[in-house]
Amino acid sequence: MLILIQEETGLEFMYNEKLRVHSNVVTEATKNALKRRGVTLEDIAKIVYEMQVPYNKGLRMDHCVESVESVLKKREMQHAILVGVELDELAEKNMLSEPLQQIVLADEGLFGVDETIALGAVFTYGSIAVTTFGHLDKNKIGIINELDTQPGIGKINTFLDDLVASVAACAASRLAHRTRDLEEAGETFEDLPPEETAPETKIDGAK
Secondary structure, three states, rough: EEEEEOOOOEEEEEEEOOOOOOOHHHOOOOHHHHOOOOOOOHHHHHHHHHHHHHOOOOOHHHHHHHHHHOOOHHHHHHHHHHHHHHHHHHHHHOOOOHHHHHHHHHHHHOHHHHHHHHHHHHHHHHHHHHHHHHHHHHHHHOHHHHHOOOOHOOOOOOOHHHHHEEEEEEEHHHHHHHHHHHHHHOOOOOOOOHHHHHOOOOOOOOO
């Protein structure tokens, strides 16, 4: 196994003979990318809470944070975030080729690659996540709105705002599916520790 250290971030990248990056490295890089761009797990969890609290008695912010953390462990989401953030940062440095540089800089209305990447990661969590993503993409709740309006102050978040919407939509969908499990068991989120928000956790008959 070969271990390489990236000078800019100090992260260790572990490669085996098949050039596979260890899951822990990808997870850490994903969290660092969001943090670097000024997005915290709590920022995303606030959106999830706002979306789900009307339908879930006893739902707390720590339930939402745990759901966001779980979504960020998915490879599809990690890869989407790493690619999107990289493109935003390259655009800020004027390192994209023209006309792509100007298209990303302007976040042109007919440029749908940002939504396509974010939507691709949403499909893992089903139709509820897809419709929730559409709602968030249109209404720009919370940190999504802040990211969407930052280009005027020198930031390019053409990809990031959609990716945050994607994470929030998936985390909200997780909780929605868990709600159904709880209802059938005669329970609510008041009875649920945050670490058990995953659908089918401790449900009779589930493996």
